């Protein structure tokens with residue numbers, strides 16, 4: 450089964466009451482049973498069923514199965530947001546005294562979160578690029594996870610997931626991949642050795658820009674040594690499911706960042722067209738990058754442009770695609786603002802993966818709380834504009850950007 454067929458008919462797609470073609474929304478807080486004994490069994494995981502939506506809900510479970518099927522994991526846990534997913538995925542295995550190694554080009558919210566972790570005694574060491582060469586000197590026995598974005602947002606650095614995962618596995622360290630910007634259409638990190646995959650499904654998976662959500666997928670392949678990950682001790686009996694069992698029965702449920710049923714439903718509807726949207730978005734992004742790249746007074750970053758250091762890796766790892774984000778540098782903040790204000794078909798908004806083309810000036814918005822050094826390390830300069838390309842017709846987007854850029858001369 451190929452990707453678009455799998456979205457509609459894959460293992461994750463269920464059967465619904467009354468022959469409904471899409472899952473009903475179980476818009477409830479709690480589930481009632483005839484007898485006290487039945488509820489006891491459900492609470493004790495001795496019988497299948499739902500008790501309370503923070504812990505489980507049918508339409509949320511359907512969304513989890515569909516994402517898990519695409520990412521080829523052993524199970525997925527849906528969260529209230531991408532940030533809730535990052536938080537739960539890491540706190541499931543980390544404690545005071547532990548260290549993370551992460552890419553400095555991470556999404557701004559994740560960098561801020563790792564700052565919050567300091568108060569819990571969890572330290573993050575940042576590298577400019579997640580490569581074997583840059584990670585190796587920073588590894589200590591306190592290193593419990595390496596975290597990186599498969600395609601950095603907005604720096605557009607690309608991780609060689611296979612090389613990094615293999616290197617880390619020899620050292621007993623899991624690789625946690627934020628694959629939001631790659632999406633399962635371009636890439637499945639687990640197939641290349643990643644241990645845990647995270648998405649902000651608010652972005653491409655939802656696609657319509659109508660709800661916030663996140664999801665964690667477990668490969669089930671990492672061999673958790675409970676002397677290094679004492680939080681998993683109690684869950685050792687679940688074998689390859691130890692990480693997921695702790696997440697579901699402990700950290701994720703207790704933090705309370707569950708996904709709302711309505712948002713799971715909206716994600717399911719959106720996800721069914723992920724393949725169609727990504728194909729158009731990636732094609733538009735590539736055509737727009739190539740067109741703008743010929744103009745004077747502006748520089749463009751897009752993985753598939755000739756001379757880009759990640760061109761070969763992107764083509765090989767992402768099946769010839771380069772993703773849906775590009776960045777433009779027109780030379781100054783003033784020119785960046787003028788350009789943004791002259792565009793007709795774009796929205797100024799802090800999101801990515803919408804069907805509409807969105808532009809933003811990261812230095813004055815997403816990275817406004819970051820230091821100059823953090824910004825530069827994330828590939829954010831005072832003139833950087835991030836473009837999250839939508840599904841408009843490429844000709845219109847190109848005409849819009851070319852005329853706005855030419856009007857700056």
Ligand SMILES: *Cc1c(COP(=O)(O)O)cnc(C)c1O
Pocket residue numbers: 530531532533556558559598602627629630649650651652661662663801
């Ligand atoms: C948006 C984003 C997040 C955070 O997700 P939210 O759904 O906004 O909480 C994390 N990582 C990446 C790469 C993102 O783009």
